[in-house]
Amino acid sequence: MTAKQKDFLLGIDVGTTLIKSALFDLDGHMVALSSAGVGLEHPSPGWAEQDMDAVWRATSQTIREAVQAADQSGGKIAAISTSGQGGGMWLIDRDGRPVRKGITWLDGRAGEFFPDWEKAGIIEELDESTGYHTFPGVGPLLIFHWFKKHDPNILSKAYKTLWAKDWVKFKLTGVVATDESDPSNGHFLRGERQFSEPLFEMLEVKEYMHLLPPIVPSWQVMGKVNAEAAAETGLQTGVPVASGAWDVSSTGLGAGCIREGQTLSILGTAGIHLSVSAAAPQEKKAPYSACVHCVPGHWVVNSMAMTATSNLDWFIRESCQADKDDAERTGKNFFEIINARVAASPVGAGGVIFLPFLQGERAPFVKPNARGVFFGISDATTRGDLLRSIYEGVAFSARHNYEVIERAIPIREVVLSGGGSKSAVWSQIVSDCTNKPMTIPAGEEFGALGAALNAGVAVGIYKDHREAASHLSIARRHQPDTQNHALYQGYYEIYRQLIKNNWETWEKLAEIRNRRR
Template structure:
């Protein structure tokens, strides 16, 4: 009898429940959305009960719509948004709304830590910079501004850990999500006593650390009634969404690299040790695969820049799309093909929301540079994709200093267009491979992690049963050579305007 794996991907906009058969086939998925409260300029919160309701609804919907016997689900596993702070009591009930990854309120708490440890030393312990994005700084904010909540807090959890607690009654986190708390000793895979001391946080408020494949418990009777799952179903921890995506994209051995292009984008590889950049431009995550790390660089606005272009400059293409029933991007891509490498001398800086890797510059702005009267519409469109890809190529070159990378898998909505994929191959000077499922990497990674956790699979190499490569793009040597001076000019343009951007921000 076929066994199934239920993977939940608890994202920022909603929860996606995905059912896979044990042989790696996607059986079905269902999404339930929820809201985010954005306020006070830099604050972002979600109601954790909305996560739970979404998990219950999507589980029931999948089971009923597919006619699956809940007893045939061998394991439930998770991928979830990272870098959050949800304070819960001893029963696992939320004491306040979750402060999610996008929240930047904890600037004073960042400074408190910096009074004791330099950015460089922090970076070499955690693999990340000390910023307001991470969990420990957010918990410090709760301590400083909501002391009653802090005192009542039994544990602080990330999204998937809260759902695991609801399903099993047990409080754990895995190494990848522990890493996203900002007080994690990356080399030893344990909480950093040094940073916790500097932060002035009670370490007992942090959950116990376990591998991602750890069986956290079984679905309780109460949880079974709420979700439609069978009581006693094993629950595997899973990992943070950025790291489960590494598994789902096949980045499970040293040098195996992938690029994810959605609204934001990142390049991640796998390595046997953390990769520390002298300028701290990249970060390193604890990998889900034992013995590996996931060095990474994430930029703010990738597909988001292309979407911005469509919505502002691409009104004509949007009209064409409405008339024909096709995508506006099809018409934009056709114009890109009429523009040469380098967009006829036009450079686009894709920093519409500031920038994380490789700039770490909140003041950075977007810019078209080098506009001339002979530039055509296709040049503007092409320059946007080139700018995003050249920014990602800087991240790739940092990783290449320590890891040999000659090919990569590309996933996400940006991988749908053949024009952009070939551009990536030429700018990255790497073979670009496109899998059959572009939007399921996190879910597949969670599913494989669950299967390994309960012994359904021997090891993570089973991901190759899930992944089929549909397209491969090989670098064009002439384009690779032509892009080299353009990449150098792209970098020079940012540094030439860096001080200008800072003045504009004031």
């Protein structure tokens, strides 16, 4: 395909609670963004479902608004792709209708089997075989088992199972397909790129493998917009749709992480850290997970902390009303006030160390009952010290996760994104603590951008992913301060020791807490 000056690429990000359609020009600049919320339903404790038709309605609404933006610019959409939440199970029948509500990655119903599977060594074998840490909502492999035991009639009605982004692609094209990145989370043998029969035999669900969709690589066209979708969205019929990717992989591409050793840290609600590898890691009892990247021939090694900026959100909500009042009274930006307080506190936050485990932890260690700790508070401690200790605690968590990832692949460079990266102070703290240079990319919506770049590669607008990523620009860079890093070394050692010291105490506290309920 020959690209024209007014061609656009449409990236659709099917998030857990928010759908976004972003329009990009061929240089990767976002031209328009439309978003719509979609709710989670919890019909039983631990379940997490979504109305598949509601997801499509929200998506079609955002697409229509993106199409209008393209029309107003006098251009056209040359190609489309999707990224989306991983895991779960989205069943359709032979008529393309949902069999039931979509099951999301947050769903825990398959967790009822985990005690028996753990005793039998099945969870350990799954982890070692796939290179991915198994959890209840990981995908159809485990969820098939639950329905086989509790509601097999649902599976008998199904024609295919999809991942969230694939449901949107199906509604656009009428074609059933997934990519490699989504099912590589727990459904492939280590280093392979196809569904593994032995895994489904292990879970006693081999008879349902016919429900799995065909695999089309992320950067290839899987179908074209059909007439029905065109009528609902305003798209032109025949627009190519590329296969897309799991949102974590797609975000890596959108942030420019396409070569070995390039690492993305997303300081959002959670702390997501991933590094690109040219080979599948072979460590069997690895503390990290690995999946197929949406860039040909590459994998992503990831370690995902439970929290990052949510620690700051909690502290602001509970302890920063005076700063909010000050911002309203003076017209100052609230976060500028917060960052100024952090900058005024010295390296080490006046001797206060924060453990950022408000919701337990999943990486680089698994400890659901871990909780947050402020250690070292004195009568000289200021609000700025507490704030800085939160920034530093999240940076210590990043360093801890980097150490895990570097068991598989040396980290060459780090791209920092997410809400935390908007703070130059926080970005510098992460650089100093980890002793890694930090690059802050320009723009936003990197998951949707990664989808758009895959679409561009699929139709030949870009020769390859390297050319696609070459258009991305940098907002700023941070180099580690060697003196600050030396100071942080001692604090980091105490941080690690505090985790060890509290390991059993967290369990005792949880026991007492649960006793009171």
